[in-house]
Amino acid sequence: MPGNYMPSAAELFRFSPELLLTAAGTLLMIFEAITSPKQKRSLPVFAFLSLLAALALAVAASSDPGPAFNRMLQVDGFATFFRVLVMAIGAVTILISTNYLKQAEHEGGEFYSLVLFSVVGQCLMATANELIMIFIGIEVSSIATYVLAGYLRDDKRNNEAALKYFLLGSFATAFLLYGVAWIYGTTGTTNLSGVRGVLLDPQNAPNAILISVALGLVLVGLLFKVSAVPFQSWAPDVYQGAPAPVTAFMATGPKAAAFAAFLRITMWAFEPVKNHWIPVLWFTAIATMIVGNFAALRQSNVKRLLAYSSIAHAGYVLVALTAASKTGTEAAMFYMVSYAAMNLGAFAVIAHVARKGERRVEIDDFAGLGNRQPLTAAIFTVFLLSLIGVPLTGGFFAKFYVFKAALDSQLIALTIVGLLNSAVAAFYYLRLIVIMYMQPAPEGVDTLPEPSLGIRTALVACSLATVVLGVFPSLVLDIAGRGASFIR
Amino acid sequence: MPNQLAPAEVWFPILTQVVFAVVMAVALVGVGLALGKRVKNKVKDSPYECGITPVGSARNRFSVKFYLVAMLFILFDIEAIFLYPWAVVYRELKLFAFFEMLLFMALVLVGFFYIWKKGVLDWAVDETSDEKIQ
Numbered sequence A: 001m002p003g004n005y006m007p008s009a010a011e012l013f014r015f016s017p018e019l020l021l022t023a024a025g026t027l028l029m030i031f032e033a034i035t036s037p038k039q040k041r042s043l044p045v046f047a048f049l050s051l052l053a054a055l056a057l058a059v060a061a062s063s064d065p066g067p068a069f070n071r072m073l074q075v076d077g078f079a080t081f082f083r084v085l086v087m088a089i090g091a092v093t094i095l096i097s098t099n100y101l102k103q104a105e106h107e108g109g110e111f112y113s114l115v116l117f118s119v120v121g122q123c124l125m126a127t128a129n130e131l132i133m134i135f136i137g138i139e140v141s142s143i144a145t146y147v148l149a150g151y152l153r154d155d156k157r158n159n160e161a162a163l164k165y166f167l168l169g170s171f172a173t174a175f176l177l178y179g180v181a182w183i184y185g186t187t188g189t190t191n192l193s194g195v196r197g198v199l200l201d202p203q204n205a206p207n208a209i210l211i212s213v214a215l216g217l218v219l220v221g222l223l224f225k226v227s228a229v230p231f232q233s234w235a236p237d238v239y240q241g242a243p244a245p246v247t248a249f250m251a252t253g254p255k256a257a258a259f260a261a262f263l264r265i266t267m268w269a270f271e272p273v274k275n276h277w278i279p280v281l282w283f284t285a286i287a288t289m290i291v292g293n294f295a296a297l298r299q300s301n302v303k304r305l306l307a308y309s310s311i312a313h314a315g316y317v318l319v320a321l322t323a324a325s326k327t328g329t330e331a332a333m334f335y336m337v338s339y340a341a342m343n344l345g346a347f348a349v350i351a352h353v354a355r356k357g358e359r360r361v362e363i364d365d366f367a368g369l370g371n372r373q374p375l376t377a378a379i380f381t382v383f384l385l386s387l388i389g390v391p392l393t394g395g396f397f398a399k400f401y402v403f404k405a406a407l408d409s410q411l412i413a414l415t416i417v418g419l420l421n422s423a424v425a426a427f428y429y430l431r432l433i434v435i436m437y438m439q440p441a442p443e444g445v446d447t448l449p450e451p452s453l454g455i456r457t458a459l460v461a462c463s464l465a466t467v468v469l470g471v472f473p474s475l476v477l478d479i480a481g482r483g484a485s486f487i488r
Numbered sequence B: 001m002p003n004q005l006a007p008a009e010v011w012f013p014i015l016t017q018v019v020f021a022v023v024m025a026v027a028l029v030g031v032g033l034a035l036g037k038r039v040k041n042k043v044k045d046s047p048y049e050c051g052i053t054p055v056g057s058a059r060n061r062f063s064v065k066f067y068l069v070a071m072l073f074i075l076f077d078i079e080a081i082f083l084y085p086w087a088v089v090y091r092e093l094k095l096f097a098f099f100e101m102l103l104f105m106a107l108v109l110v111g112f113f114y115i116w117k118k119g120v121l122d123w124a125v126d127e128t129s130d131e132k133i134q
Helices: A009-014 A016-034 A039-061 A077-103 A109-127 A131-149 A156-187 A192-200 A208-225 A234-241 A244-269 A271-296 A302-323 A326-354 A374-388 A394-408 A412-438 A453-471 A474-487 B007-035 B064-093 B095-117
Strands: A066-068 A073-075
Touching: A009 A016, A009 A066, A016 A039, A016 A077, A016 A109, A016 B095, A039 A077, A039 A109, A073 A077, A073 A109, A077 A109, A077 A244, A077 A326, A077 A453, A077 A474, A109 A131, A109 A244, A131 A156, A131 A208, A131 A244, A156 A192, A156 A208, A156 A234, A192 A244, A192 A271, A208 A244, A208 A271, A234 A244, A234 A302, A244 A271, A244 A302, A244 A326, A244 A474, A271 A302, A271 A412, A302 A326, A302 A394, A302 A412, A326 A374, A326 A394, A326 A453, A326 A474, A374 A394, A374 A412, A374 A453, A394 A412, A394 A453, A453 A474, B064 B095
Parallel strands: none
Antiparallel strands: A066 A073
């Protein structure tokens, strides 16, 4: 297939955020190798600034939407929405990590470099209009995250988390890739718009069984990445074992990007055959919500509790996907933003309270936090209330839009199960708040140092985002609506 | 069209290949048996004549450096693998391919520079201090 492969200037501009982040990540590795330990302190600043610059470029690139690199990428409002989201998540992750790594005596440019590479992968997943590109994006994002999960290599829990994540993650990616091969076999293309075209063409409609098998395999891979039941078992172990800032990153960034790819595949490429996947997602959504919430009830470790809560939240987003409508897509996009804000914030508090060696990650370690550090406790409460879905927080509108979209699509049973689940979820979040305020601090507890500048900034940013999303949800919902119109 | 050929014609090349394979194998082993000098002693009969002792505990501790070198080998091996398809389509892609491969090489070289500076290739470092390898 001869042709001009040289990308045009417009295409390079559309791809510029990823180019910038790749260059910055590579430079960080060079800097890490040649700088003195004292100079290394500026490496996180460099990584943070390059993320902000890439974010600005992504916003600028949205003024000239269109395809890039032989239609492998599609830079549109939808892609920009998720690109900006994952870059913001990366920036907040860096804010949370600096002090944590200093305490663990494992400061290094590699950590920030890996965060940048992972964000590049997630951006690719958001912009990809091609199954192979989605696969490459998932791999770039995942491989960097596997290493991050085991970053403190002297820590046994880190090693366990990294190995489990790696083995199960590769296994799931293999399913995805096999599904891609089936899709190519049945439709003759891996381009998402091409697949949609074939499925819409009534003249030579592909065999329905073959399409179902192909889609099923791809869904296994994607459901694994968003930790939906029955592919959720890795999440609690990995989230618990990984360093707290990495858990914050894993629970938000890769998940948001996976949902971006999920939405593009289901709502755009396979939208013509939505009757095939709606029942699958219906069952998965119900099972994910129930398993996540009921398992969270029994946890005593805060990181594990939030891991199960993140499984449950994936279930709510799946409800929005099951709605299979533009409102559903918008709701899912809004949900990912508010979920990212409250989860990053909650994990920032955990990273702060856990301190060196993460010895204080049990629920009882949070006893008396309301007296010991009233401000931190208050901010943590905001995040927990948002996770419950209390009005005036982002979590409320996230759930509201999801269930509204479900009702618009006549998914009455799914909405009822979801609402009942929200009530169950309130119990374990409230328990944490009660322990924080009502129980005295245990005897002989050492004083908790003030949060570092990075954590303070992250907490302020996340709580502001949570409250703004809860008071003026239309700010983000309008952008999500414009983005959603690109894929539906 | 191949399906219009008689089965014998279709399978004849494969039969030829099988015959050749059998003849070659028998001939080579036979010539060796007929002409070769045979020495029988303990060293000759061991599985790896020039290698490590085959019997013993498998739980010896190896220096982590061996694993690092193995992993680095795989990385640079993959770089070499990518050069083959690149060389095949080079004429068609022209300058674009040239710069793409230059970029790819540069990225791999950064990795090489990184491991060098990190001391992974310093094998003479004192075994007791693993400070250099991070």
